[in-house]
Amino acid sequence: MRGSRTGSPGLRAPRSPDARRSGIPAALWAPAVLALAFLVLPLVALVVRVPWSRLPELLAAPEIATSLGLSLGSAAAATALSLLFGIPLAWVLARSAHWNPVARRSLRALVTVPLVLPPVVGGVALLLLLGRRGLLGQYLDAWFGIQLPFTTAAVVIAQTFVAMPFLVLAVEGALRGADRRLEDAAATLGASDWFIFRRVTLPLIAPGVAAGAVLCFARALGEFGATITFAGNFPGVTQTMPLSAYLALQSNPDAAYVISLVLLVVSVLVLVSLRDRWVSGVTA
Amino acid sequence: MNAAGLAAGFTVDRGTFRLDLELAVPPGGVTAIVGPNGAGKSTALRTIAGLVRPSTGRVSLAGRVLDDAASMTHLPPAARGIGVVFQDYLLFPHLTAAENVAFGLLAQGMPRRDAHRTAREWLDRFGLSAHADSRPGALSGGQAQRVALARALVLEPALLLLDEPLAALDAATRLDVRADLVERLREFGGATVLVTHDPLDAVVLADEIVVLEHGRVAQRGAPTEVTRSPANDYVARLVGLHLLRLAPTTEGAGRGGDGAVGGGSGERTVVVSPSEVRVSVERPADAASITGESGSATWECRVTGVEELGGRTRILLESIADGHRFSAELALRDVPPFGYGVGSTVWATLPIAAHR
Numbered sequence: 001m002r003g004s005r006t007g008s009p010g011l012r013a014p015r016s017p018d019a020r021r022s023g024i025p026a027a028l029w030a031p032a033v034l035a036l037a038f039l040v041l042p043l044v045a046l047v048v049r050v051p052w053s054r055l056p057e058l059l060a061a062p063e064i065a066t067s068l069g070l071s072l073g074s075a076a077a078a079t080a081l082s083l084l085f086g087i088p089l090a091w092v093l094a095r096s097a098h099w100n101p102v103a104r105r106s107l108r109a110l111v112t113v114p115l116v117l118p119p120v121v122g123g124v125a126l127l128l129l130l131g132r133r134g135l136l137g138q139y140l141d142a143w144f145g146i147q148l149p150f151t152t153a154a155v156v157i158a159q160t161f162v163a164m165p166f167l168v169l170a171v172e173g174a175l176r177g178a179d180r181r182l183e184d185a186a187a188t189l190g191a192s193d194w195f196i197f198r199r200v201t202l203p204l205i206a207p208g209v210a211a212g213a214v215l216c217f218a219r220a221l222g223e224f225g226a227t228i229t230f231a232g233n234f235p236g237v238t239q240t241m242p243l244s245a246y247l248a249l250q251s252n253p254d255a256a257y258v259i260s261l262v263l264l265v266v267s268v269l270v271l272v273s274l275r276d277r278w279v280s281g282v283t284a
Numbered sequence: 285m286n287a288a289g290l291a292a293g294f295t296v297d298r299g300t301f302r303l304d305l306e307l308a309v310p311p312g313g314v315t316a317i318v319g320p321n322g323a324g325k326s327t328a329l330r331t332i333a334g335l336v337r338p339s340t341g342r343v344s345l346a347g348r349v350l351d352d353a354a355s356m357t358h359l360p361p362a363a364r365g366i367g368v369v370f371q372d373y374l375l376f377p378h379l380t381a382a383e384n385v386a387f388g389l390l391a392q393g394m395p396r397r398d399a400h401r402t403a404r405e406w407l408d409r410f411g412l413s414a415h416a417d418s419r420p421g422a423l424s425g426g427q428a429q430r431v432a433l434a435r436a437l438v439l440e441p442a443l444l445l446l447d448e449p450l451a452a453l454d455a456a457t458r459l460d461v462r463a464d465l466v467e468r469l470r471e472f473g474g475a476t477v478l479v480t481h482d483p484l485d486a487v488v489l490a491d492e493i494v495v496l497e498h499g500r501v502a503q504r505g506a507p508t509e510v511t512r513s514p515a516n517d518y519v520a521r522l523v524g525l526h527l528l529r530l531a532p533t534t535e536g537a538g539r540g541g542d543g544a545v546g547g548g549s550g551e552r553t554v555v556v557s558p559s560e561v562r563v564s565v566e567r568p569a570d571a572a573s574i575t576g577e578s579g580s581a582t583w584e585c586r587v588t589g590v591e592e593l594g595g596r597t598r599i600l601l602e603s604i605a606d607g608h609r610f611s612a613e614l615a616l617r618d619v620p621p622f623g624y625g626v627g628s629t630v631w632a633t634l635p636i637a638a639h640r
């Protein structure tokens with residue numbers, strides 16, 4: 001339905017209220033308004049309930065400052081890891097067109113799983129892989145003395161697990177949209193594959209990479225389930241903002257509201273920056 | 285086999301389509317591959333460039349084997365030393381004109397400073413110094429074409445491939461860019477293969493024409509041979525061109541010809557494609573005489589015949605002033621419902637390009 005409405009702007013009727021019925025049956029108005037209210041009112045309630053007068057004082061409180069710093073740092077690290085490993089994975093996905101279809105679809109499904117998997121399940125799975133008795137974790141412990149669970153590194157790993165697919169899919173889309181003939185042109189100029197990737201492909205998909213990184217960062221920042229399962233809830237070490245908001249709700253509700261407000265502001269910023277990215281990506 | 289230039293004989297299979305082509309182009313030679321869409325022209329260029337592997341046969345350049353299907357030899361595009369100007373030019377949109385030209389030099393390891401200096405020298409030679417720092421999006425079609433040509437030639441390739449070098453241009457700039465390209469190719473010492481669907485480009489630019497039809501060579505030869513004696517109906521229709529011999533005309537001479545052709549430098553031959561001839565019942569307001577290398581000339585003509593051919597109308601014309609016979613091909617929608625009857629008098633405007 002949406003496609004038929006937006007697909008042919010050239011055929012659209014004149015923009016006059018009389019020329020064309022609105023096309024929305026009256027029976028749909030009420031549920032539509034309810035749905036919108038359902039989405040918006042909780043956020044209104046949050047903004048209304050925030051103790052605005054005590055905001056600076058609460059923001060400066062050590063537990064909030066600590067979890068804010070931890071959240072920003074770990075989400076930035078998770079985004080960096082996702083860029084480092086996710087761009088090559090996106091590249092393989094985008095260039096797998098000539099693969100056997102079963103292999104191609106399986107690969108794509110594997111990348112998408114963390115998107116739909118309940119994060120807690122992801123946390124449990126990470127424990128079973130990297131925990132002290134885990135599939136790999138036992139060797140990490142025995143050979144190197146490395147224990148990942150319940151460390152800040154575990155926070156970053158949990159966030160990367162849930163957030164990287166966002167980046168991979170965004171970059172893959174950008175790669176599919178990029179004109180591969182430009183890579184042919186670069187090859188005829190004597191450029192190696194690596195030179196072409198760095199000097200042609202990557203700059204061309206930069207808007208897509210930026211959008212993917214922003215999405216990835218937002219998802220990492222809000223990560224709760226996998227983090228609390230795999231990394232636990234230790235203030236200053238693994239207690240990120242979503243975790244401290246949840247816990248503060250019982251002991252110090254005002255702090256919980258402030259943390260929630262911070263996360264809401266970050267989300268709105270992400271939305272705004274994404275819109276700009278998309279727009280610049282189209283016009284560049 | 286020609287050791288110095290390009291020597292190629294190969295087939296490429298694409299599903300049920302097979303391209304079968306032999307080419308020998310000496311240094312300094314220009315071969316044009318002409319044919320309709322789907323004849324295999326672009327596949328031919330992509331194979332020589334190394335972007336497509338031939339099914340059988342071999343390609344060698346300056347004595348170096350680039351492809352040999354029998355021995356599974358295949359040099360990747362980056363190792364071939366072949367310059368390619370692609371259709372739509374494919375300039376890197378995120379780089380300036382100078383950075384585009386420097387790209388190949390940098391890719392081959394030239395220090396940044398030297399690469400950029402060399403790139404700017406080439407842009408100067410191509411009359412583009414004012415646009416060195418422009419992005420491709422800010423260049424006109426003709427400028428983009430010259431940047432693409434500079435980007436390919438700066439590496440001093442032994443072979444230059446041009447894929448529809450003029451197709452992306454509008455009719456007005458086409459004439460100038462074509463004349464400019466003639467000069468550039470004359471300066472370039474290597475072999476050139478160009479692909480075009482426009483026989484006019486082929487006749488003006490090339491010294492050998494290869495007509496491709498359904499992946500096979502329908503005819504090959506010098507432009508004058510091909511245009512004078514087309515091997516079959518298809519080639520005749522394809523090259524349906526006029527080679528007109530124009531006498532030097534002084535300003536305003538001829539009863540009907542306002543267009544004074546030539547700069548007074550004596551008789552010369554011009555090539556005109558019927559699809560480029562404009563016809564009008566009234567004398568066009570912009571009818572102008574020409575003085576330089578190229579331009580247009582307006583002639584008063586008598587209509588000697590009207591033919592319908594597959595969605596187009598061909599109007600046979602004879603100039604009243606000097607009896608030149610040629611024809612104009614118009615899309616049906618451009619033909620007015622009145623006029624253009626046999627015996628009527630019309631004005632024909634011909635673009636005039638230098639023919640070497």
